[in-house]
Amino acid sequence: MKPRHHLYLDDELTEQLEALAAKPGSSKSAIVADALRAFLARRGARELDDLLKIRLDRINRQLGRIERDQQILLESLALFIRYQLTVTAPLPEADQAAARALGQERFQAFIDQVGRRLAGGRTLLNELLSRASAEEDNP
Structure with a gap:
């Protein structure tokens, strides 16, 4: 019902x-x-x-x-x-092995720096954006 x-x-x-x-x-x-x-x-x-x-x-x-x-x-x-x-500029053939070794060393230093910055919470992008906003505030 x-x-x-x-x-x-x-x-x-x-x-x-x-x-x-x-x-x-x-x-x-x-x-x-x-x-x-x-x-x-x-x-x-x-x-x-x-x-x-x-x-x-x-x-x-x-x-x-x-x-x-x-x-x-x-x-x-x-x-x-x-x-x-x-x-x-391109390197002569004789210097290629040394250049590769130096390149590997520099690349490893780069990777280490990226890891440290990310672990610390500091990024280049944040720095760039902070600079840009600071420049906008103070023309």
């Missing part, structure tokens, strides 16, 4: 409800029940959207920073490669 409810509707809404209920196969109870069900479903979805919106906004900002950092990194790398290829 379904519980009985007494509702009071204004005249305009009553007319619209009676017009809908006049169609074959529909009743006022079914129309009101469907409308209430749809309203409650939208309200629940809206509350869920509000909860997720905060998280999605935070993720969107994080992705924006990642994209910006990646663009800075790629542009820096491209400029460095172009510079290195432009200024470095």
Whole structure:
């Protein structure tokens, strides 16, 4: 058995409800029940959207920073490669072995420095961004 409810509707809404209920196969109870069900479903979805919106906004900002950092990194790398290829002359065949050994040593020093900076939480990107913001503040 379904519980009985007494509702009071204004005249305009009553007319619209009676017009809908006049169609074959529909009743006022079914129309009101469907409308209430749809309203409650939208309200629940809206509350869920509000909860997720905060998280999605935070993720969107994080992705924006990642994209910006990646663009800075790629542009820096491209400029460095172009510079290195432009200024470095090829070595004679006799000096290649010594150059490789020196290159390996310098590369290992580079990797060690990167590891130390990351472990300490200091990154060149943060330094560059700090410099840039300081220069914007003091033109």
